[in-house]
Amino acid sequence: MMFGHGEKDVGIVTYGAYIPRFRILPEEIARVWGENGEAMKNGLMIFSKSVPYPDEDVITISVEAARNALARADLDPEEIGAVYVGSESHPYAVKPSGTIVAEAIGASHFITVADYEFACKAGTAAMQTSMGLVSSGMAKYSLAIGADTSQGAPGDALEYSASAGGAAFIIGKEGVIARINRTLSFTSDTPDFWRREGQPYPSHGGRFTGEPAYFRHVATCAGELMKVQGTQPSDYDFAVFHQPNGKFPTRVAQQLGFEKKQYETGLTTPYIGNTYSASMMIGLSAILDVAKPGQKVLGVAFGSGAGSDAFDITITDEMENYNKAAAPTVKSLVERSELLDYGRYAKFKGKIVMKE
Amino acid sequence: MANPRYWRENPSRYNLIGKRCENCGTVHFPPREICPKCRRKSIGKMKSHKLSGRGKVYSFTIVHEPMPDFSLMKPYIMAMVEMEEGVRLTGQIVDCEPARLSIGMEVEATLRKLGQEGSSGIIRYGYKFRPR
Numbered sequence: 001m002m003f004g005h006g007e008k009d010v011g012i013v014t015y016g017a018y019i020p021r022f023r024i025l026p027e028e029i030a031r032v033w034g035e036n037g038e039a040m041k042n043g044l045m046i047f048s049k050s051v052p053y054p055d056e057d058v059i060t061i062s063v064e065a066a067r068n069a070l071a072r073a074d075l076d077p078e079e080i081g082a083v084y085v086g087s088e089s090h091p092y093a094v095k096p097s098g099t100i101v102a103e104a105i106g107a108s109h110f111i112t113v114a115d116y117e118f119a120c121k122a123g124t125a126a127m128q129t130s131m132g133l134v135s136s137g138m139a140k141y142s143l144a145i146g147a148d149t150s151q152g153a154p155g156d157a158l159e160y161s162a163s164a165g166g167a168a169f170i171i172g173k174e175g176v177i178a179r180i181n182r183t184l185s186f187t188s189d190t191p192d193f194w195r196r197e198g199q200p201y202p203s204h205g206g207r208f209t210g211e212p213a214y215f216r217h218v219a220t221c222a223g224e225l226m227k228v229q230g231t232q233p234s235d236y237d238f239a240v241f242h243q244p245n246g247k248f249p250t251r252v253a254q255q256l257g258f259e260k261k262q263y264e265t266g267l268t269t270p271y272i273g274n275t276y277s278a279s280m281m282i283g284l285s286a287i288l289d290v291a292k293p294g295q296k297v298l299g300v301a302f303g304s305g306a307g308s309d310a311f312d313i314t315i316t317d318e319m320e321n322y323n324k325a326a327a328p329t330v331k332s333l334v335e336r337s338e339l340l341d342y343g344r345y346a347k348f349k350g351k352i353v354m355k356e
Numbered sequence: 357m358a359n360p361r362y363w364r365e366n367p368s369r370y371n372l373i374g375k376r377c378e379n380c381g382t383v384h385f386p387p388r389e390i391c392p393k394c395r396r397k398s399i400g401k402m403k404s405h406k407l408s409g410r411g412k413v414y415s416f417t418i419v420h421e422p423m424p425d426f427s428l429m430k431p432y433i434m435a436m437v438e439m440e441e442g443v444r445l446t447g448q449i450v451d452c453e454p455a456r457l458s459i460g461m462e463v464e465a466t467l468r469k470l471g472q473e474g475s476s477g478i479i480r481y482g483y484k485f486r487p488r
Contacts, residue, residue, distance in 0.1 A: 021451055053450060054428040055468040059481065063467045091479055100481060104370040104467050106406075347428055354427070356474055 004184040004228075010135045011176035011316070012169050014075065016068025017285040018061050018147075019165040019272055019333040022051040024345045026160050032342045033155040040160050045246025049163040049273025051340055052149045054348050056164070058087045059097045062147045063104045065168035065278075068327035069143075070105060075170065077106040081139025083113045084129055086122025086277045088195070088202075089149045090115055101145065112139075119193060120242055121303030122146060123167065123277040128183055128309060130171035141172040148276035153201035154351060161245050163273025167281035177319045178288060178297070181312045182229055186221040193304035204304075210248070213306045218242065218252050221308035222300045229312050233257040237295040240266030240283035242302035244274050265290060266299075271334050284313075286330035291315045359478055369482030372465055374443065376405035383407070383441040409465035410488065411439040418454045425471030437463055437485055451486040462488040 025048050030037030041047060052061070062085050070077060085097040098113035116122040116129075123146015130142030147166030152158030171180075192213030195202035205213075218241055226232060233239070239258045241249035246269050253263040266283030269275075275282055280301040287297055297313040328336075346352050365386070367373040374385035378401035379394040385407060391398035416435035419426070426432055426448075433449040435457075449457060450468060463485040470480040 053468075055450065055470075055484070057469060057479075059479075060466075060468050100370075103366060104481070106371055350428075 004182060008135055009173055009176070009179065010131045010171060011179035011313070012288070013141060013172040013175050013177065014069045014073035014170045014322075015168065015285050015288055016065045016070070016072065016327050017165070017167045017278075017282050017330050017333060018064035018068060019275070019282070019330075020050050020052040020056055020061070021336050021338055022053060022340050022345075022348065023048040023272075023337045024051055024340050024342070028342050028345075029160055040157075043247070044157075044160055045250065045270050046161055046273055047270050048337070048339075049161060050165055050275070051345055051348055052164040054350070057091045057149055058085070058089050058147045058166070059091055059100050061149070061164065061166035062097060062101045062145045062168065065145060065147065065166040066101060066105045066143060069168040069170055071326040072323050073170065073175070075141065075175075078108045080107050080141045080143050080170065081111055082130060082133050082142040083107060083111060083145075084116055084126035084143070085145045085147065086116035086118070086124070086126045087146070087148050088117055088119055088122065088276060089151065090117075105143075107143075118307060119303035119305050120244070120274070120276045120279055121301040121307060121309055123281050124301035124309040124311070125303075127169055127171060127311070128185070130169075131180060131183060134171050134173055140174075141170050144169050144171060146277035146279075146281040148278055150274065150276040151201050156201070158202065158204065161269070161274040163275050165272060165275035165278045165282055167278045167285050169281065175318055176316055177322050178291070179314045179316055181314055182225065183309060183311050184221060184225040184228060185307060185309045186217055186224065187307035188217070190217075190304075190306035192306055209244070209304070213304060214242070214244065214248050214302055215252055215255070217306050217308040218300050218302050219255060221310040222252075222256055222298065225298070225310040225312055231296075231312070233262070235296060236262060236298045238265055238287045238291065239263045239298045240280055240287055241300045242280045242308075243267065243269035243283060244279070244302075246270040268330060268334060282330055288315075289324065289329040289331065291319065293317045293319050362478070362480055369470070370467060372407035372409055372483060374405050374407055374441075375402045377401060378403055383439075383443045385439070385443045385445055405441070407443070407465075408440050411437040411445070411463055411485070413449070413457065413459055413461045413463060414438040414444055415459060416449065416457060433457055435463075435485065445483075448484045449486065450484050456487075464488045
């Protein structure tokens with residue numbers, strides 16, 4: 001194994017999520033494009049998706065998630081040594097989102113900041129980097145964020161799933177509520193989904209995004225991690241996978257041998273859509289919202305292009321003292337919603353060309 | 357707005373950093389160098405003070421003729437918010453239908469996009485408010 005050795009007593013110190021409050025239903029998108037809404041809804045297992053307000057972007061969503069994380073912890077933001085924001089919809093091509101996020105959470109200026117990009121797993125890549133910095137002693141705390149306001153071309157299948165949301169995890173050694181026992185990655189050159197520089201919408205390989213991309217990477221990564229850890233699906237109380245739709249994570253969970261009671265808590269995409277870099281991290285946040293000391297979690301992210309990051313996690317006794325109520329749960333963020341018609345959705349997403 | 361002028365105000369816009377007069381305890385926002393109540397007695401006694409972000413709607417108006425940066429949000433709410441510290445701020449109220457809003461409603465600060473210099477210029481961020 002070339003990656004994943006050496007991390008010791010590192011884990012999640014605090015976490016926070018954010019989901020914009022607007023939603024659109026697949027039936028409404030299908031109505032405009034002459035598709036069968038019922039078939040799209042059931043085919044993708046997506047019943048609604050989140051939509052950002054016109055004044056929300058990856059930076060504001062990241063700040064919301066990070067402030068929610070800080071609200072729950074007795075932690076001085078000036079002790080954070082690194083801020084990494086993973087996204088495929090950074091507002092600037094040049095000027096890191098992390099610079100604004102760090103300033104807006106009151107972090108010190110003597111920190112390292114970078115933006116990450118790896119399709120839907122940029123946030124978990126940020127978590128792994130943070131684990132390295134913390135376990136080596138280079139930073140006391142490191143903030144890893146996954147956030148997106150993802151794009152789907154009008155009328156494309158992606159339009160039914162591409163949504164918006166964010167999750168922030170502060171990684172450290174002190175006051176760990178969820179210890180990361182081990183992380184492992186599996187990466188290959190697989191052209192399942194991409195967006196060329198300057199293009200407003202991504203392209204994808206249709207059915208090619210399934211078996212050779214999502215299923216191969218997620219299943220291999222999860223399987224290898226369990227092999228290295230000497231665990232099996234029944235050892236975990238919860239499992240959460242990247243959720244491009246509701247169907248893929250359900251199928252991969254069943255293929256690996258997980259039962260519904262293990263994967264349903266972290267399955268949020270059916271209600272909010274695919275939040276891309278935040279997808280697995282929001283699912284993991286939903287699990288942390290309810291998990292108890294001693295429980296074990298398997299989390300596996302997937303990013304097109306392609307790669308998977310897997311995490312073997314144990315909830316610690318610190319969870320008992322953790323001030324969870326200081327920020328909204330994923331459930332409350334999912335329930336706080338207002339429906340849009342396609343016209344307002346198109347306006348909010350900037351799909352209507354305006355006069356400058 | 358020129359970048360440097362905007363940039364100078366980022367601490368206030370991002371984190372609601374105002375000033376507190378150590379002489380009389382009044383909190384000012386935006387930050388002031390001299391307390392208008394204490395005048396020369398406040399010289400050297402104006403300390404940075406971060407507002408809690410929580411307050412109540414003191415008064416509001418619904419804007420139907422928006423500035424260009426707000427055209428996608430029309431009609432939108434602008435409100436005077438009385439913060440816990442006593443100081444009043446003007447800001448947009450988001451995540452709230454105009455019909456739901458009332459004077460005295462509890463709100464909290466959030467960071468949102470305030471506008472941008474076209475599609476190639478800088479994006480300006482700052483505080484807005486939403487119902488608590």
